[in-house]
Amino acid sequence: MTRWRRLLFLVAVLTMAPVSAVAQPAGGAVSAEDQRKAQEHFHKARELYGAGNYREAIHELEVARGLDPKAKDLVMNLAIVNEKAGKYDEALAWFKTYLEMDGITAAERSKAEANMKRIEGAKREHAARTPSPPASGTPAPPPSATASGAEPARTDPPKGRVDGATIAAGAIAGVGLAAGATFGILALTQRPNGFVTGRDGTFADLQSKTDGAHTMAIVADVALGVGVVATIATLYLYFGRTKEPAKSGFVGGFRF
Numbered sequence: 203m204t205r206w207r208r209l210l211f212l213v214a215v216l217t218m219a220p221v222s223a224v225a226q227p228a229g230g231a232v233s234a235e236d237q238r239k240a241q242e243h244f245h246k247a248r249e250l251y252g253a254g255n256y257r258e259a260i261h262e263l264e265v266a267r268g269l270d271p272k273a274k275d276l277v278m279n280l281a282i283v284n285e286k287a288g289k290y291d292e293a294l295a296w297f298k299t300y301l302e303m304d305g306i307t308a309a310e311r312s313k314a315e316a317n318m319k320r321i322e323g324a325k326r327e328h329a330a331r332t333p334s335p336p337a338s339g340t341p342a343p344p345p346s347a348t349a350s351g352a353e354p355a356r357t358d359p360p361k362g363r364v365d366g367a368t369i370a371a372g373a374i375a376g377v378g379l380a381a382g383a384t385f386g387i388l389a390l391t392q393r394p395n396g397f398v399t400g401r402d403g404t405f406a407d408l409q410s411k412t413d414g415a416h417t418m419a420i421v422a423d424v425a426l427g428v429g430v431v432a433t434i435a436t437l438y439l440y441f442g443r444t445k446e447p448a449k450s451g452f453v454g455g456f457r458f
Contacts, residue, residue, distance in 0.1 A: 232270050240269035244276065247283075256287035274303055274310075281317070290325040294318055363443040371436040378429025385422035389415050 232240075247262035260283050267276045281296035297318045301311060394411040397403070 232272065236269040240266040240273065240276070243269070244279075247279070251283055251286075256283050259283050260287065272303075274300065274305065277303065278314070281314075285317075285321055285324075288328075290321050290328070293321050294325075297321070361441055361444060363440065365439075368436060368439040371432050371439055375429050375432035375436050378425050378427075378432055380429075382422045382424075382426030382429055385418045385425060389418035389422055392418065 243262045243266035247259040247266065250256075250259035250262060260280065263276055263280045263283065267273065267280065270276065277296055277300040281293045281300060284290075284296060285293040297314050300306070300314050306314075392411060393415045394402075394408055397408050397411065399405050399408060402408075
């Protein structure tokens with residue numbers, strides 16, 4: 203009788219063991235160190251996105267999500283960057299993942315669903331613009347960069363931004379050059395060339411005219427220098443920047 207009791211107890215233990223194993227959590231909470239590393243990858247991805255390097259930005263976001271898989275904004279940004287890279291299927295997949303996450307509000311769900319509809323429309327439009335395959339007997343054209351899986355060609359944004367900084371630098375340049383030219387002319391006209399003491403005035407008059415012309419020449423040099431520097435700054439502010447400020451499109455910092 204004791205032997206049967208031992209057998210029944212052993213069977214009960216073996217039966218309960220898998221249940222206990224399944225009941226254990228698959229993983230713990232995200233550590234503070236992983237969250238810090240995820241934040242670093244997120245900031246790097248945002249910089250790469252601003253520079254138009256979508257492929258590397260996607261990689262950094264994927265690494266960040268591996269460190270902090272519960273961060274909603276990481277998933278949202280993965281959808282946004284994939285769309286910018288022309289990867290519509292991947293963008294839709296990330297939006298679907300976003301909708302399945304915990305803590306999604308009604309407003310966030312509505313926004314994500316609206317983005318999905320927009321991407322689906324862009325995907326259909328892109329497919330309509332894609333040329334149909336050639337007829338039989340016609341050699342097929344070489345695969346494009348998009349078809350081979352590479353990123354689609356990006357066009358550089360137009361240059362020539364006119365904003366407060368450009369206008370201010372241009373105004374300083376104009377004033378500096380105008381003042382330099384004006385004082386330069388005055389310095390030349392007031393130089394006492396051919397001045398004869400006694401006939402044209404006293405020695406003090408000669409000294410005063412000489413000092414005045416010298417002072418105006420210095421003012422002209424300084425004003426022209428300021429005008430030249432401001433002109434260079436104006437050219438850089440206009441031609442060295444895009445016509446419109448870069449829009450990141452990124453959702454703000456993710457949960458910590």
